[in-house]
Amino acid sequence: MKITIDGTQHDVDVEADMPLLWVLRDELNIKGVKYGCGVAACGACTVHIDGVAVRSCQTSVGDVDGAVTTINGLGTPDAMHAVQAAWAEHQVAQCGYCQSGQIMQAASLLSQNAEPTDADIDEAMSGNICRCGTFPRIRAAIKTAAQTMKGA
Amino acid sequence: MSRLGKIARRTFLIGSAAVVGGVAFGVYKYRSEGENPLLDDLGANEAAITPYVKIDANGITLITPRADKGQGAYSIQAALIAEELDVDLDQINVDPGSPSATYYNTAIASEAVPFKPTDDGVMAQSMRTVADAAMKFIGLQITGGSTTVPDGYEKLRQAGAVARETLKAAAHEKTGVHVTRMKTRSGHVILPDGQELSYQSLASAAADMDPVRDVELRAESEWRYIGKPMQRLDIQAKSTGTQNYGIDFELPGMLHATVKLNPHQGGATATNYDATDALNMRGVQGVHPVMNGIAVVADNTWRAFQAAEMINANWPKSDMPDTMEGHWQALSDAFNEDQQEIQNRDDGDVEADLAKGDVLTAEYRAPYVAHAPLEPINATVLMTDDRIDIWTGTQIPRFIENNVAKLTGFERHQIHLHVLMMGGSFGHRLEDDVARQAVQVAMEYKGTPIKLTYRREEDMMHDYTRQIAMARASGRVANGQVSALDLEIAMPSVVASQMARQGLSLPGPDAIIVTGAWEQPFDVPNYRVTGYRAKPLAPLSSWRSVGASTNAFFHEGMMDELICAAGADPLAERLRLCSHDPSRKVLEKVGEMSNWGTPLGENRGRGLAFCLSFGVATAEVVDITVTEDGIRIDDVYIAAEVGKVVDPINFDNLVKGGVIYGLGHAMNCEITYTDGIAEQDNFWSHEGMRMHQTPRIHVAGLENGSKIRGIGEPPVPPAAPALANAIFDATDQRLREMPFSKFVDFA
Numbered sequence: 001m002k003i004t005i006d007g008t009q010h011d012v013d014v015e016a017d018m019p020l021l022w023v024l025r026d027e028l029n030i031k032g033v034k035y036g037c038g039v040a041a042c043g044a045c046t047v048h049i050d051g052v053a054v055r056s057c058q059t060s061v062g063d064v065d066g067a068v069t070t071i072n073g074l075g076t077p078d079a080m081h082a083v084q085a086a087w088a089e090h091q092v093a094q095c096g097y098c099q100s101g102q103i104m105q106a107a108s109l110l111s112q113n114a115e116p117t118d119a120d121i122d123e124a125m126s127g128n129i130c131r132c133g134t135f136p137r138i139r140a141a142i143k144t145a146a147q148t149m150k151g152a
Numbered sequence: 153m154s155r156l157g158k159i160a161r162r163t164f165l166i167g168s169a170a171v172v173g174g175v176a177f178g179v180y181k182y183r184s185e186g187e188n189p190l191l192d193d194l195g196a197n198e199a200a201i202t203p204y205v206k207i208d209a210n211g212i213t214l215i216t217p218r219a220d221k222g223q224g225a226y227s228i229q230a231a232l233i234a235e236e237l238d239v240d241l242d243q244i245n246v247d248p249g250s251p252s253a254t255y256y257n258t259a260i261a262s263e264a265v266p267f268k269p270t271d272d273g274v275m276a277q278s279m280r281t282v283a284d285a286a287m288k289f290i291g292l293q294i295t296g297g298s299t300t301v302p303d304g305y306e307k308l309r310q311a312g313a314v315a316r317e318t319l320k321a322a323a324h325e326k327t328g329v330h331v332t333r334m335k336t337r338s339g340h341v342i343l344p345d346g347q348e349l350s351y352q353s354l355a356s357a358a359a360d361m362d363p364v365r366d367v368e369l370r371a372e373s374e375w376r377y378i379g380k381p382m383q384r385l386d387i388q389a390k391s392t393g394t395q396n397y398g399i400d401f402e403l404p405g406m407l408h409a410t411v412k413l414n415p416h417q418g419g420a421t422a423t424n425y426d427a428t429d430a431l432n433m434r435g436v437q438g439v440h441p442v443m444n445g446i447a448v449v450a451d452n453t454w455r456a457f458q459a460a461e462m463i464n465a466n467w468p469k470s471d472m473p474d475t476m477e478g479h480w481q482a483l484s485d486a487f488n489e490d491q492q493e494i495q496n497r498d499d500g501d502v503e504a505d506l507a508k509g510d511v512l513t514a515e516y517r518a519p520y521v522a523h524a525p526l527e528p529i530n531a532t533v534l535m536t537d538d539r540i541d542i543w544t545g546t547q548i549p550r551f552i553e554n555n556v557a558k559l560t561g562f563e564r565h566q567i568h569l570h571v572l573m574m575g576g577s578f579g580h581r582l583e584d585d586v587a588r589q590a591v592q593v594a595m596e597y598k599g600t601p602i603k604l605t606y607r608r609e610e611d612m613m614h615d616y617t618r619q620i621a622m623a624r625a626s627g628r629v630a631n632g633q634v635s636a637l638d639l640e641i642a643m644p645s646v647v648a649s650q651m652a653r654q655g656l657s658l659p660g661p662d663a664i665i666v667t668g669a670w671e672q673p674f675d676v677p678n679y680r681v682t683g684y685r686a687k688p689l690a691p692l693s694s695w696r697s698v699g700a701s702t703n704a705f706f707h708e709g710m711m712d713e714l715i716c717a718a719g720a721d722p723l724a725e726r727l728r729l730c731s732h733d734p735s736r737k738v739l740e741k742v743g744e745m746s747n748w749g750t751p752l753g754e755n756r757g758r759g760l761a762f763c764l765s766f767g768v769a770t771a772e773v774v775d776i777t778v779t780e781d782g783i784r785i786d787d788v789y790i791a792a793e794v795g796k797v798v799d800p801i802n803f804d805n806l807v808k809g810g811v812i813y814g815l816g817h818a819m820n821c822e823i824t825y826t827d828g829i830a831e832q833d834n835f836w837s838h839e840g841m842r843m844h845q846t847p848r849i850h851v852a853g854l855e856n857g858s859k860i861r862g863i864g865e866p867p868v869p870p871a872a873p874a875l876a877n878a879i880f881d882a883t884d885q886r887l888r889e890m891p892f893s894k895f896v897d898f899a
Contacts, residue, residue, distance in 0.1 A: 014452075015434065022454035026408065031400040032393025034575070036526045037608045038457070041835040044526055071393030080392060087391035091383070091801050094809055095222025096390030097397060097526045097575025122844040129835055131526045131576050132222050133812030135846040137805065 003064055005030065006073025016062025021045045023061045024070060032071040032100050036129070043128030046101035046108075047071075053108035071100035074107060083107045086145035094132035102128050106142050115146055203254050204233060204311035207319075207355040212237075212339060213245040217255035218304065219295040219547050220248075220386075221525075221577035223864050224802045227385045231377040231799065232304055236312030236370060238336040239351070241377070246385060248571045251549035255293045257303050268671040269767040270732050272858070295547040296582060296694065298766040298862030301798055305860045309369050317364035322357040323349050382799040386573075398545040398572040399530045403601040406532070407437060408453040409593050412460040413445035413610050416470040416828040418691045421445055425465035433459045442592040443585060444614075449593060449602065457607050472690055472828040479689050479825070480517070483622040486642040486686035493645075493685040494661045497670040500678035505628055505636040512717055516623040516709055517889040518702035519822035522615035522838055523695055527575025529611055531587040532603040533594035535560075540567045540594070544587050545574030551654055552584045556591050558655075578813070579694040583616055583653065612838060613830040616650070617823050618695030619643045619664075623706035628678075629718035634725060636678035639669055639710060641703060642686050649692040661685075668700025668765050668869050669707040673732030690825055696813055697765060697868040704763035704869030705818070705876070709888060712759070712877040722760045722877065723748050734793045734857045735762070735769040741791035741852055746773040755779070756786075757882025761873035767859060768866035769793040772811065774847075774874040778882050782897030785815065785847040785875065790867060795860040797853040807867045808849045814871025816841025818890050819898055845898060 003010050005028060012027050019038075024030040024047070033056060036044030040055040047056045050066035075081030080088065083106050093099050102125070109116055109124040116124065121142055130138070206213040214237075216229035226246045234241055249255065267273075320331045323341040326349070333344045340348040372379075389395035414421060427439040430448055435455035440447045446463055450456035473479050531544035540562055546552055546569075553567045560567075574581055590604035606614075621643035628636040645662040665683030695701060715725045723743045730736050739762060743749070752758055755778040762771045773789040788811050797803045821838050824831045832838040853863075876887040879896060887895055 018452075018454055022452060026452045026454070029402065031396065031402075034526070035399065035453075035528065035605075035608075037835050039608070039834055039836070041839070042526065075392060077388045077392050077394060080388075084391045088387050091387050091805065093222075093384070093387060093390035094224070094805060095525065095527070095574060095576040096386065096395050097222075099390055100393040103391070103393075125843040127842075129526065129839065129842060131524060131578070131813075131840060133809035133816070133841065133846075134805065135812065135841075135843045136808050136849055138843070139846075 001062065003061065004067045006068070006070055012061070014061060017060045019057050020047070020059045020061050020064055020068065021056040024056060030070055030072055034097055034100055036098065036101075041129070042098070043101040043105060044098050046104040046128070048104060048108060051108070051111055053105050071104055074104065081107060082148040083110065083141070083145045086141040086148065089144060090137045090141040092134050092137040092141050094134055098128060098130045102130065102138055106138070106145065110142070110146055110149055114150060116142065203249070203252070204308065205237060205315040207315075207351050207358075211245055212239055212243065212351060213247050215249040216246050217249050217252075217293060218257075218300040219545070219549075219571055219574065221295070221545070221547070221574040221581065223300070223806060224384055224799070225295065225300045227382065228301060228798055228802065229304055229308055230385060231382055232308035233312040235375060235377050236309045237316050239339045241383070241385065243339055251293055251553055251569050251571070253293065253550070257294050257299055269764060270671070270673055293550050296579065298768070298864045298866065301862045302860050306369070310367065313367040313369060314363050314365065317367050318358050318361060319351055319354045321361055321364050322354040325357060325361075326354070378798050379796065379800075381801045384802065395573060397527050397575045398532070398543065399527055399575070399605060401532045401543045401572060401603065403532065403534065406601040406603055407449050407451060407597065408456050409447050409449045409590070409602050409604040410453065410456040410460050410607060411442060411445045411447045411589055411604060411610065412463050412465075413614050414467040414470070415613065416467055417472065417614060417825065417830060419444065419470035419828065420468050422465035422467050425463060427463050429462040430459040433462065438596065439463065440593055440596055442589040445589070447589060447593045447604065449597070453605055460607070470828040472825060474827055476824050476826075479620055480622065482689055483620065483642045483686050486684040487624060487640055488684070491642075491684045491686070492682060493665050494663060494683040495681070496663075496666065497679060497681040499676070499680070500636070502636055502638045502678045502680040505678040506626055506638065508628065511626050511628055512713060513624070513626045514710060514713060514888055516625065516706045518619075518621045518705055519824070519890055520617040520620045520690060521695060521817050521821045522612050522617055522823050522832070523578040523580035523693075524612055524615060524835070524838060524840070525574070525576025525578055525580050528606045528608055529580065529586045530603060530605040531590040532601060533587075533590040534601040535591070535594040535598050537598065538566060540591065541570065542568070542587055542591070543570045543572055545572050545577070545581055546584065546587070547577060547581045548584060552587045555584060555588055555654070559588060559591055560595065578696040579698070580615065582650065582694055608835075609833040613833050615823070616691050616693035618701060619646050619692050619699070620689065621702040621706075623703075623710075625706065625710040627710060627714045629714055632718050632720055634676050634711070634714045634718060634720075634729065637676045637710065637714060638680045639707060640682045640684065641665055641669060641706060642684040643702070644686045644688050644692060646692045646694060646698065649688060650694065653691070664699035666703065667698065668703035668763055672707060672762070672764055673735045673769070674726065674729040675731050676729060696810070697865040700763055700765035700865075700869040701814070704761065704765070705872045705890065708761035708763065708870065708873035709876055712761070712873065712880070713886065716880070721749070726760070726762060732769070734854070735764060737854055737856050738762070738769045738771045738791045738793050741854060742771040742773050742789050745791065745850055745852060746775070746787075746789040748773065755882065757878045757880070759874045759877025759879070759881055761870040761877060763866070763869040765866050765869050766862060768861045768863065769857075770866045770870055772867070772870040772874040774871075774878040776875070776878045776882055779899050781899040783879060783882075784899040785845065788815070788847050788849045788871075788874075790849065791852040791854060792863060792866055793854045793857045793861075794863055795857040796855055800853070803853050803863055804851050806863050807851045807853075810863070810865065810867025811849050811871050812841045812846060814868040815875055816845070818872035818875060819845070819892050822891050
């Protein structure tokens with residue numbers, strides 16, 4: 001079956017019910033997308049389908065009906081997305097394992113809500129677990145990213 | 153195998169060094185006593201003098217042997233070396249090196265001696281020296297106990313200084329200019345005429361010299377990195393999804409495995425099982441019994457996960473009470489003379505004071521909780537006829553090598569462990585089951601790399617948890633003051649449980665049972681702390697802040713009960729009782745930050761708790777509001793005494809994370825067992841703290857103490873009691889058992 005990831009079309013030979021997460025990680029070697037819980041309880045596997053955040057561990061590859069963007073396609077170390085740049089500026093990460101998902105969730109939030117309040121941030125981000133407890137920095141980074149994107 | 157020779161670490165370390173030769177520096181005083189592991193990887197034209205700094209044509213590589221679990225250990229270790237070496241942090245490579253006895257952890261030994269951390273007397277100091285020597289002897293390379301900074305603070309700066317001075321001596325040989333007339337900057341020796349000689353150009357000359365051993369460390373006023381905000385070396389990678397963790401490791405032709413574990417925690421593998429359905433599934437290559445479970449090997453992780461669920465087995469039960477009542481009963485039964493393990497505080501006359509009457513008593517409880525770092529545990533193994541390579545994130549590299557040697561009959565020198573970046577740990581990666589299981593699978597697939605990944609459910613249900621613990625406290629107040637505090641604590645031995653899995657036994661009493669309680673810097677006139685060792689129940693491991701994570705809740709909860717009963721102010725009474733100056737300053741600071749004593753308004757409450765753990769005096773104030781949706785934590789104020797804040801940004805981040813870790817588990821988490829099977833299997837039933845519950849956190853690092861300390865763990869212990877005390881302040885409801893969500897609602 002054909003699937004478009006980060007602007008590139010791939011042909012994969014897998015079961016239709018294989019979660020997108022494992023197609024990305026094990027079949028296409030796109031490792032920025034992380035496995036954390038497998039049941040949509042942690043958000044580490046978050047990607048965008050047509051710009052909207054979804055949990056790739058609970059999305060069967062056969063049900064993907066749009067273009068998939070992963071953390072690796074959102075921006076790169078040399079050309080970071082505004083959200084990624086804000087994450088680096090605030091030094092959000094500790095272990096960093098959840099941050100791909102956090103960043104994808106935040107980018108999706110900001111694309112729908114250019115100036116989120118604390119309550120908006122809480123609501124959009126509470127599905128994403130960070131076991132290191134970087135939430136205060138995530139909040140600050142989202143606000144910085146919102147400012148950058150407004151100016152852009 | 154030839155493929156392997158080209159990848160990762162070896163290439164990285166040696167690179168094109170052979171062109172000009174290379175040099176490696178370390179700490180002279182340890183040199184004669186330890187092997188230099190860099191020697192193993194050297195090419196023909198290279199030299200390795202000592203183990204922490206390697207310079208070759210490929211660049212400057214700093215060896216950072218303490219593992220990075222997310223706490224920023226690699227960056228901090230690199231900065232300590234760079235401070236003396238005069239290199240820029242963006243011009244160096246960092247490599248964890250190979251496991252070696254040379255990289256033993258001094259600080260972890262210093263904390264193991266039976267003296268209070270506030271005790272700087274001759275006896276305490278000399279015991280710490282003896283413990284240090286013992287650690288050097290057995291070569292215990294461990295990451296943990298908030299020791300990376302205390303252990304490396306001088307060692308690593310020394311390594312940088314030795315390297316710098318030796319490079320200057322090499323420059324002297326080359327140019328005749330006297331070393332006192334040279335400067336060093338950004339990886340170069342600068343001559344008086346402005347000419348710059350790069351460290352790389354001096355490396356092969358330096359390699360032929362004896363290292364300059366007589367070096368003096370720079371004064372604090374000259375520091376360029378330490379104490380100033382740093383940029384973590386991994387921050388770009390971790391902001392762009394390009395940081396690779398153990399779970400991301402790939403080798404050509406690799407197969408993916410997982411393991412279906414005996415659901416009875418600690419139970420053995422099944423001898424009687426049916427894997428027919430699993431073996432018929434797409435991509436499945438084999439099914440193999442391993443330690444405590446049955447592994448499935450497939451061509452894709454998800455296929456292995458699916459197949460593992462199809463295995464039917466008669467799992468033997470593990471040795472544990474059938475119900476949680478049985479676990480609590482075992483703790484309750486432990487309060488007797490025969491099971492008394494340790495009593496290292498008995499001030500005044502507790503019995504006589506309590507005999508005066510009006511005794512306040514309370515029973516406190518703390519449940520099992522899981523570490524649950526977000527990256528599930530995993531290991532990749534490639535075994536051939538004469539070599540085993542293991543790639544994994546671990547805090548105990550040398551233990552793994554030993555265990556793999558025992559498991560396979562291979563010699564230690566045939567086993568090569570590569571430590572990879574970890575997606576969190578909190579003590580979880582002090583265990584090595586996954587590495588042993590992956591090796592057991594790899595023994596069946598010689599020449600084919602095997603990556604074994606736990607499903608989240610297996611990771612959480614088979615977490616070697618934080619200890620379950622119970623305290624019985626008695627106390628008395630008189631004249632508005634705390635007069636007696638008698639704290640009895642019962643728990644199974646964490647250390648004995650952990651050591652048993654390494655085939656070791658605990659030679660003496662387990663001091664962890666009373667840590668975070670017996671050594672607190674308060675002069676209650678009649679003050680006793682006694683530890684009781686309960687029989688082994690569920691297997692246990694060190695959970696961020698270990699004994700103090702439960703004991704500070706007991707100690708500070710009871711202290712608050714007594715102070716309230718006395719009608720005293722929680723801050724003023726603690727200050728009155730505290731004779732340890734750095735601890736007093738921490739309490740005063742947190743009082744000032746939180747505007748302690750000012751009225752909060754309706755439906756609000758404020759709680760204070762203190763704990764001296766890992767040598768760090770830490771005080772926290774929690775402010776809450778009782779809302780229609782439940783209790784909301786508004787603000788947390790925290791002050792901690794660490795001697796020196798090495799990187800203010802990393803410090804701030806770790807402290808906030810520690811507060812969140814402490815609060816989140818106190819509020820929301822427990823692991824319970826029925827028939828030895830954990831009832832929580834994923835984040836929906838054990839989720840810690842999420843964004844919507846996260847308060848504003850205000851952090852102060854104090855530098856009044858005489859010793860440098862680590863900050864990974866100390867923010868955790870006071871968080872739970874500070875919250876419980878705030879809830880009492882707001883509602884008059886005294887919470888004596890975690891998780892608090894069993895008794896109150898949180899917004």
